[in-house]
Amino acid sequence: xxxxxxxxxxxxxxPILKGVNLxxxxxxxxxxxxxxxxxxxxxxxxxxxxxxxxxxxGEVLLNGExxxxxxxxxxxxxxxxxxxxxxxxxxxxxxxxxxxxxxxALNKANGLPEVQAAPFIKKVRAxxxxxxxxxxxxxxGLNVGFSGGEKKRMEVLQMALLEPSVCILxxxxxxxxxxxxxxxxxxxxxxxxxxxTFLVITHYQRLLEYIVPDYVHVMMDGQILETGxxxxxxxxxxxxxxxxxxxx
Amino acid sequence: xxTQAETDYTQQLAHTHPQLPTSMLGLREAARxxxxxxxxxxxxxxAWKYTDVRAIAPAPLTPANSDVKSPEVAxxxxxxxxxxxxxVDGHYVPKISAARPNGVLMLSxxxxxxxxxxxxxxxxxxxxxxxxxxxxxxxxxxxxxxxVLHVSAGAQLATPINLHAIFTQKAAFYTHLxxxxxxxxxxxxxxxxxxxxxxxCNHVVQLMLGEGAQCHYxxxxxxxxxxxxxxxxxxxxxxxxxxxxxxxxxxxxxxxxSVWADVNGENTHIALSxxxxxxGNEHQDTTIVxxxxxxxxxxxxxxxxxxAGQGRAVFQGKIHVAAPAQKTDAKMRANGILLNEGAEFYxxxxxxxxxxxxxxxxxxxxxxxxxxxxxYMRARGIPEIExxxxxxxxxxxxxLECVENDEVRELLTQKVVVWLx
Numbered sequence: 001x002x003x004x005x006x007x008x009x010x011x012x013x014x015p016i017l018k019g020v021n022l023x024x025x026x027x028x029x030x031x032x033x034x035x036x037x038x039x040x041x042x043x044x045x046x047x048x049x050x051x052x053x054x055x056x057x058g059e060v061l062l063n064g065e066x067x068x069x070x071x072x073x074x075x076x077x078x079x080x081x082x083x084x085x086x087x088x089x090x091x092x093x094x095x096x097x098x099x100x101x102x103x104x105a106l107n108k109a110n111g112l113p114e115v116q117a118a119p120f121i122k123k124v125r126a127x128x129x130x131x132x133x134x135x136x137x138x139x140x141g142l143n144v145g146f147s148g149g150e151k152k153r154m155e156v157l158q159m160a161l162l163e164p165s166v167c168i169l170x171x172x173x174x175x176x177x178x179x180x181x182x183x184x185x186x187x188x189x190x191x192x193x194x195x196x197t198f199l200v201i202t203h204y205q206r207l208l209e210y211i212v213p214d215y216v217h218v219m220m221d222g223q224i225l226e227t228g229x230x231x232x233x234x235x236x237x238x239x240x241x242x243x244x245x246x247x248x
Numbered sequence: 249x250x251t252q253a254e255t256d257y258t259q260q261l262a263h264t265h266p267q268l269p270t271s272m273l274g275l276r277e278a279a280r281x282x283x284x285x286x287x288x289x290x291x292x293x294x295a296w297k298y299t300d301v302r303a304i305a306p307a308p309l310t311p312a313n314s315d316v317k318s319p320e321v322a323x324x325x326x327x328x329x330x331x332x333x334x335x336v337d338g339h340y341v342p343k344i345s346a347a348r349p350n351g352v353l354m355l356s357x358x359x360x361x362x363x364x365x366x367x368x369x370x371x372x373x374x375x376x377x378x379x380x381x382x383x384x385x386x387x388x389x390x391x392x393x394x395x396v397l398h399v400s401a402g403a404q405l406a407t408p409i410n411l412h413a414i415f416t417q418k419a420a421f422y423t424h425l426x427x428x429x430x431x432x433x434x435x436x437x438x439x440x441x442x443x444x445x446x447x448x449c450n451h452v453v454q455l456m457l458g459e460g461a462q463c464h465y466x467x468x469x470x471x472x473x474x475x476x477x478x479x480x481x482x483x484x485x486x487x488x489x490x491x492x493x494x495x496x497x498x499x500x501x502x503x504x505x506s507v508w509a510d511v512n513g514e515n516t517h518i519a520l521s522x523x524x525x526x527x528g529n530e531h532q533d534t535t536i537v538x539x540x541x542x543x544x545x546x547x548x549x550x551x552x553x554x555x556a557g558q559g560r561a562v563f564q565g566k567i568h569v570a571a572p573a574q575k576t577d578a579k580m581r582a583n584g585i586l587l588n589e590g591a592e593f594y595x596x597x598x599x600x601x602x603x604x605x606x607x608x609x610x611x612x613x614x615x616x617x618x619x620x621x622x623x624y625m626r627a628r629g630i631p632e633i634e635x636x637x638x639x640x641x642x643x644x645x646x647x648l649e650c651v652e653n654d655e656v657r658e659l660l661t662q663k664v665v666v667w668l669x
Contacts, residue, residue: 048627076629088624092642101638102628109629141642158628 001026002047002067002166002197007058009046016042016053018222024166029198031208033233034219035241040201041085043219044170047199048082049075062166076102077109079165083155083172090142095154098142099124099161106162127157131187149180156187167191168199173207185210205237220244254287256308257386264311266391266422269358275373279389286382298562298594299504299533301383306476306502309448311390312337312419321414324442329655330410337416338393338423351403351433353396360396365428369396372426372454375482377508383478387422387450394424397437401430401458408436408464408653415473418445424452431458431486438466438656443473450478457489459513465493466656470663472499479505487513487542494651496660498525498667500532507536511545511573521550521650523660525667526559526591533562540573540606549580552647554640555591566598569606576606584614585643587636637668 002024009017016039024030034040046053047060049072060067062078070078090098103115128138131153143151152172159167169188173181188211192198200211208216208230216232217224218241225244226232250258261280268275288305289296321344326332333345333354340354348354360369378384399405415421429435441449457463469477477500485491497503511518524532538547553561563582584593597610617639625635644664651657 048623050623071632072623072626073629073631076627082627084624084627088621090621090625090639090642092645093638097638098625098628101630101634102625105631105634106629162628 001063003061004043005059005061007043007046007060008056009042009053010056011042011053015056016222017046019058020219020222020224022217022224024197024199025214026197027194028214029192029200029211030215030217031200031202031213031233032217032219032224033202033205033236035203038219039222040219041170044082044168044199044201047075047166047168048072048080073105074109076164077106081159081162081164081167083152083159083167083169085170085172085174087143087151087155089144089146091144093142095138095140095142096121096124099158102158102162124157124161127160130190131157132183133157148175149177152176152180152184153187156184160187160191165195166197166199168201170201171203172200173202173204181207182210205233208233218244250287251302253305253307254302257283257288260308260311261386261389264390266389267357267393268391269361271361272357272373276389279385282379282385283382283389286385289382295381295506295535295564297564297596298560299531301504304502304531306448309418309420312392312417312421321416323412323414326412327408327410327438327440327655327659330408330438332410332412335393335395335411335413335423337419338413338421340395349405349407349409351400351405352409353398353400355396355398357394357396360398360426365396365398368428368456369426372456372482375454375508377480377482377506381480381506383450383504383506384452384480387424387452387480390420390422390450391424392422394426396426396428399427399429399433399435402432403430403435404433405435408438410438410440413439413441415441415443415447415449416445418447420448420450422450424454426454427456429455429457429461429463432460433458434462436464436466436653438468438653440468441471441474443471446473446475448476449474451480453479453481455481455491456484457486457491459486460488461486462490463492464652465491466651466653467493467495467497468656468660469495469497469503470499472501475501477503479503481505481507483507483509483518485509485511485513485516485518487515489513489516491517492519492521492650492652494647495522495534496663497523497532498663500526500530502531504533505535507534507538509536509538511538511540511547512542514542514544516542517546519548519550519650521548521647522552523644523647523664524551524553524561524563525644525664526553526561527556529558531560531562533564535562535564537566537568538578540567540569540576540578543572543574543576545573546577547579549582550647550650551582552644553582553584553593554587554644555584555593556587558590560592560594562594563612564596564598565610566600567608567610569599569601569603569608571602574603574605576603576608578606578608580610582612583643585640586614586616587640637665640668641665
């Protein structure tokens with residue numbers, strides 16, 4: 001369970017999060033919707049440990065442990081995974097090398113043995129096949145020469161491979177056509193299940209047709225203003241965020 | 249005012265008997281006079297702008313005893329898939345070397361001058377760089393050993409030759425290797441070194457490629473015992489030749505590699521690449537003057553420097569395209585990564601172009617490791633140190649990929665990993 005309590009954060013003295021309260025239940029999919037600038041991506045970066053922000057108040061607890069005191073890689077080892085809105089290209093580091101380094105780092109941190117090369121490669125290729133990522137792409141530098149959609153699929157591949165317990169998807173639907181969106185959503189849906197929590201950040205209801213959320217939260221001006229079920233997303237799609245602006 | 253080091257060198261030049269044949273002893277006096285005029289290079293000398301030898305060079309060691317010794321020495325970490333030719337304290341020692349491949353001769357300077365190679369060797373010794381470089385003057389005037397490696401016309405050497413130098417005594421070594429690759433021959437050379445004592449090296453390599461010759465030349469410098477590593481390479485390429493020279497250097501307290509490459513014939517291709525790993529108070533400098541003299545030639549330079557601690561890396565690259573050298577295609581890239589505050593990288597690209605139908609490009613970058621990339625990798629669980637190491641490997645990998653020999657490339661990749669630990 002991930003509990004975000006009264007989280008305040010700012011960048012360069014400008015407040016972005018103004019008291020976020022949110023509890024992510026194990027095994028559930030939580031969607032956060034909100035207009036540009038509402039603090040959605042900031043929240044995802046702060047959960048992953050990006051140090052561009054100053055936390056001025058509040059706490060984040062993962063199964064009772066204070067996440068904010070952990071380094072970025074410690075958080076990953078505890079099962080926090082951020083699927084980036086803009087995944088980075090790493091020329092010269094082959095995808096397979098990158099994935100193996102990540103898997104081994106996580107295993108090491110959790111007292112598990114190193115991965116076995118042959119079965120690992122087989123597993124990566126199988127996941128790649130499910131997500132439409134060819135073996136040729138796996139040989140390239142990570143994300144090098146990938147289209148926007150391919151990069152998002154690679155994020156899902158990493159998520160499937162590293163089996164995190166808290167998956168944060170930061171606008172994974174941005175820049176995807178409908179086919180790519182379906183592939184990504186199917187990949188995510190395969191990972192749904194007991195024990196794994198999803199935080200799906202999106203502008204649009206469209207993604208939530210494919211990844212059906214258990215809860216929808218509305219974020220405006222650095223706060224969660226309303227929580228509902230999937231019908232809330234449809235309502236937002238129809239009515240927009242105007243009603244919340246007055247509240248915020 | 250002479251520095252103490254300059255006075256010491258002057259004394260050595262006056263009293264050392266360089267290993268030169270009687271017919272060449274005039275070179276010694278000329279070298280002595282040149283050094284007298286030049287002194288050690290300083291930053292006022294444009295070619296040495298960032299390597300002020302006068303200010304930073306340690307006291308000169310005594311030039312090595314010229315007696316040919318071959319004490320019990322063993323080659324550390326031999327290159328496996330190569331014919332090993334071993335040099336001990338500058339001298340080629342056939343007894344502990346592998347059999348020379350067919351088509352390869354190893355000659356003393358006297359032997360070479362007494363053969364039909366005389367004109368080529370004399371041309372090498374007359375290279376204009378000798379007239380204006382103080383470190384070359386020292387090499388001439390204090391010469392420890394000269395070896396001429398000859399590859400006969402048309403010889404196709406399937407196995408690389410590993411020129412392995414072993415230094416056994418605390419001394420300064422002024423060594424000189426002339427490599428003549430005759431027309432149509434193909435050879436791959438791998439230079440490695442080990443030193444049992446602290447030594448200073450001043451090494452000159454002169455590479456001459458006859459028409460249609462192909463050569464791969466790897467330089468691997470990783471012995472911290474070579475406390476001063478002065479190196480000069482001259483290259484002369486006839487028509488239809490191809491050369492790839494790759495240098496890899498780490499653990500160099502003070503290192504300078506001066507390269508003068510002359511692309512003299514049409515349809516030639518030269519690729520120069522290198523990796524400089526610098527840390528602590530180390531200083532590494534690669535300075536290249538590449539002359540395109542003939543039409544339809546291509547060149548590619550790709551150098552990566554990684555600097556940590558208070559280290560300093562230098563890359564100076566000058567591309568000169570002479571008026572007849574139309575259709576030259578020259579590309580030069582020099583990139584540096586600074587791993588911490590206090591590390592320095594100096595890059596000076598220069599283009600001097602007298603032909604009007606050419607493609608010349610140069611790019612130089614310098615920066616720290618990208619924080620965004622680091623965050624991305626750490627968000628996948630890779631600890632910071634490991635993530636940095638992967639990114640540095642990726643950075644130098646771009647230059648290492650220029651090395652076609654799988655064993656050498658793998659060896660160098662492993663050295664990078666060890667260096668990063």
